Amino acid sequence: MEVQDYREHINLVEADIDHEKRNIEAFRQKIVSYSHLKGVTERLSLCLTLEDTSKTLSSEVHVLFGNKETTIILYLFHSKTGELGISSSQKGQMRVNLKDKKGDEFDQYVVKTLKSLLIEDTRSDYRFDIDKIKTEDKRIIRSLISTPLMVGNKALGLIRVDSPHSRSFNTEDLRLLKTVADLGAVAIENAQLYRRVEQLAVKDGLTGLYLRRYLIDRFSEEIYRHMQEKSDMSFLMVDLDHFKQYNDKFGHVAGDIVLRTVGMMFAQFFNEPGVLVCRYGGEEIAVLLPNCSKKEAVKKAEAIRKKVAEQTILLRREKTHITISVGVASFPEDAQTKDELIRGADEALYRAKEKGRNAVCAV
Structure with missing residues (x-):
């Protein structure tokens, strides 16, 4: 009986050790991710054009969350029409040309509510009808995180990361994406201002x-x-x-x-x-x-x-x-x-x- 008790105790201790190891690894990863934010700010500050800013922002998000199957999409509102449109998109490290230019139901949710969105499994999230959400380029979307790009009360667009696998993201990932989005929104607004000033000199x-x-x-x-x-x-x-x-x-x-x-x-x-x-x-x-x-x-x-x-x-x-x-x-x-x-x-x-x-x- 005592031997059985010792075995159970050992199993519990080993389980606790595994749990602590996972916590330590998660904490270490969190330190690495948030340490990366300083570099994000510096690299975004070097961008003048909206195109460079968009590409840099999506690349930085890829470093934090991306792998070869992850798709990162940056949407911005058109300055004249107010319509949502893709400013930058990439899958893995490759730039891609997506066909669903104006966003799907997930994107419209973020735009309308101006709230961040985490979906761990699109098949079991009953806020959305996954059968109706069919991307034109046939991408499989099982999980995603998305957050609006805000400067004060003004929405500039949104940034989204999606994966063909369920439970690829958690609440900590969404919190980190929101922090990056806040930095990116300021850089995008500066780039848009630079473009307006530049256009005064390049328009007939x-x-x-x-x-x-x-x-x-x-x-x-x-x-x-x-x-x-x-x-x-x-x-x-x-x-x-x-x-x-x-x-x-x-x-x-x-x-x-x-x-x-x-x-x-x-x-x-x-x-x-x-x-x-x-x-x-x-x-x-x-x-x-x-x-x-x-x-x-x-x-x-x-x-x-x-x-x-x-x-x-x-x-x-x-x-x-x-x-x-x-x-x-x-x-x-x-x-x-x-x-x-x-x-x-x-x-x-x-x-x-x-x-x-x-x-x-x-x-």
Whole structure:
């Protein structure tokens, strides 16, 4: 009987030792994680652009929570439309292009309540109908943590980490993510302010579109990014048909009205995160379409061509219309470099003019 008692006592002691070992390991991991936060602050402070800030923030979250199966998504509200959109996403250490751009039911919950969310197993969390939550890219989601990006009472977006395995996260993970999100929100707000100040220097005074030099500066980094992500990017070169005739008939002020009107139409039509619309020169407009195939780009070009052709413009009390010609080229299908892409779109534009104008041609 005494031997049995000793064995039971030994088993209890061993269980206590295992429990304490797990506690010590968890505490050690907590120290490592929170020690990492100092570096997070320093690295975020070095970022000026919103793109760099978004990538750095998602990378830092990956260091804390990520593995090769974990997906990290940073959503931000669009400054003009207020819609939620993906700013950065990665699976493991690889940047990925997710299809569910505007978030699912989990993301909408965080946005509406402005509360953090922990789901240990999506199959047993009855707040959500997992059968209705189907990601367009067929990702399996079994557990996740998510928290809003807040500066004061203002919500900038949210950051989320999800896993194909259940119980990958706990309350301590959510608390740590919230701390990182607080640091990230401040950095994002600073980057957005920097962008607004920068835009004042890179926008055309007449049309409100970006200047050509800004597009050229961004072009190479966008090609590099799409090369890394192995995704498509398209470029539109646009010319206002017979623009000189409007200047000759109605005067240069009327020509400015036409340019401003068409510029506003382009800005409104292509009002999507990441899309760059610029006044390329004179009566030329250029559009850089990230994550856009040639087929999609041609479809968009046809839609804006029809929209412009249908627009009535009043010049000196006379109703008139204007048309545009558009050339389309895509990376990597048609070009591997910035110059090749611009040249391809320009040649396609020339063919559109040869067809009689008011047309769209692709490489």
